[in-house]
Structure formats: C-alpha cells, structure tokens
Amino acid sequence: MFTGLVETIGKITKIQPQGAGKRYEISAPDIAQELASGESISVNGVCLTVVNLNPERFECDVIQETLLRTTLNGLKVGDPVNLERALRLSDRLGGHFVQGHIDGTGEIESFDRDEAGNFRLRIRLPDALQKFVMEKGSIAIDGVSLTIARLWDSGVEIALIPFTAAHTLFGTKSRRDRVNVEIDLLAKYVYRFLKYKDTGDAAQITEDWLRKIGF
Incomplete structure (x- = not known):
C-alpha cells in the first residue's frame, strides 16, 4: 500500500529478459540503503518486489501480465521513474x-502551463474507467496521487502545482505520452457493491445507506 507521494526519481540502469518477463535494475541512491529484499516498492505507480539490491541500486522482476497492462514494457535504459516505498x-x-x-x-491529451507556472494536464482514459472518476475525486497517475479538477468527454483534467511537476516525472511529460492509471480504491468497491446490491449480503448496501455513513 502506498500514498501516491513520490519520494525520489530513480533511473533504469539495466533491463534483462526473464522468460516472458523482464528484470529491471534501478539506480536510487537516496533510498536503496533503506530497502530490504522482498519489500514492496512503487515504480511509476506499479507495485513491484525488490529481489536484489546494493547501497546504490535495486532490482525488480516484472511478469508478462504486468508488462501488458502497464507502461513498464516501454521503459529503456536511462529512463527516469517515480519511486515510493x-x-x-x-x-x-x-x-x-x-x-x-x-x-x-491513459494518454496525455494536452499539457499546458500558465503564466504563474501552474500546469493543466488532460488525460484520456479508457472507456471502462470513466465510470469510476468524479470531479474533486482522487486518482493516481504514474504513482502520483492527484485530485481531479474537472471531467471532460474522454477523461480527466488535473491541475498541477510547479512543485509536483518538478519532483515527479510530470516535468518531463508531453502530449501523447502514455501513463499508468489507478482508480481510487473506494470508487471501485462502491461501484461493485452497488452493481450487486440486490444479491446476497450486498442487498443491504444502498445509495441511501452509503450517504448516511458519509460517502
């Protein structure tokens, strides 16, 4: 479990084939000494397991399923990555x-900067994820916890302060870049509860009941 607050930016230093998957070596001197073998770490928003490490770097194995469902397969040696323990x-x-x-x-549709240095980021989402997002709700993009400023026909718009852009990969992003998207955990559970609310124990969960307890 993570919070979506990026601790540091690492760098891919080696990529090795591992059957249908890959092993990534990541340089992260700011945090590598505090890691332990078997520990979870977020790499561009993807939860991976540390399988090997030294004081400067660590390695993670990525299976084929993860490569197919995320942007990790497109990483190259030298690419920066968001990291969070x-x-x-x-x-x-x-x-x-x-x-x-x-x-x-998702795909970055536009990335604009105003005179104050703040950013407006529009991200196109897959159709299957549209039902889970709402204005002022939370979303994780490449492992960064963000607040949805507004919705548009094909996705979400995010307002970024200069600090976030400078301390994450957003400072290097541009139009058409692909990003990893994780919907708010609560939104997914509430949607599933409501979808099956007329069957079994879930029948006790109604929209009125959720409102009464603060959702």
Whole structure:
C-alpha cells in the first residue's frame, strides 16, 4: 500500500529478459540503503518486489501480465521513474490509498502551463474507467496521487502545482505520452457493491445507506 507521494526519481540502469518477463535494475541512491529484499516498492505507480539490491541500486522482476497492462514494457535504459516505498502505519497519509495495481493506461491529451507556472494536464482514459472518476475525486497517475479538477468527454483534467511537476516525472511529460492509471480504491468497491446490491449480503448496501455513513 502506498500514498501516491513520490519520494525520489530513480533511473533504469539495466533491463534483462526473464522468460516472458523482464528484470529491471534501478539506480536510487537516496533510498536503496533503506530497502530490504522482498519489500514492496512503487515504480511509476506499479507495485513491484525488490529481489536484489546494493547501497546504490535495486532490482525488480516484472511478469508478462504486468508488462501488458502497464507502461513498464516501454521503459529503456536511462529512463527516469517515480519511486515510493510502501506505507508504514505510523506515516502521515498525505495523498490517498494507492495499491500499485494499475487499472489501465491513459494518454496525455494536452499539457499546458500558465503564466504563474501552474500546469493543466488532460488525460484520456479508457472507456471502462470513466465510470469510476468524479470531479474533486482522487486518482493516481504514474504513482502520483492527484485530485481531479474537472471531467471532460474522454477523461480527466488535473491541475498541477510547479512543485509536483518538478519532483515527479510530470516535468518531463508531453502530449501523447502514455501513463499508468489507478482508480481510487473506494470508487471501485462502491461501484461493485452497488452493481450487486440486490444479491446476497450486498442487498443491504444502498445509495441511501452509503450517504448516511458519509460517502
């Protein structure tokens, strides 16, 4: 589990084939010394397991399923990546709950900057994810916890402050780039509860009941 607050930007230093998957070596001197073998880490929003490490770098295996469903397959040696270590129960939750389980990939439709240096980012989402997003709701893009400023016909619009752009990969993004998308965990569960609310135990969960408890 993560919060969507990127800790540091690492760099891909080696990619090795592993059957139908790949092993990625990532340079991350800011955090590598604090990692442990078997620990979870978010790489561009994808939850991976540290399988090998030294004080400067760590390695993760990525299976074919993950390569097919995320943007990791397009990474090359030298590419930067957003990194976040797993959440500890004692940590502040500055973003929102992010699992690192990517729901699909989106495409940057536009990326504009105003005179104050703030960014407006439009992301085109797969049709299957449209029902899970709402204005002022949370969404994770490449592992970054963001608030949806508004919806448009094909996706979401995000307002970025200069700090976020400077401390994540958004500062390097451009139109047509693909990004990993994870929908808010709560939205997915509420949708499924409501979809099957007339069957079994889920029949007790109604829209009125959800409103009463604060959803």
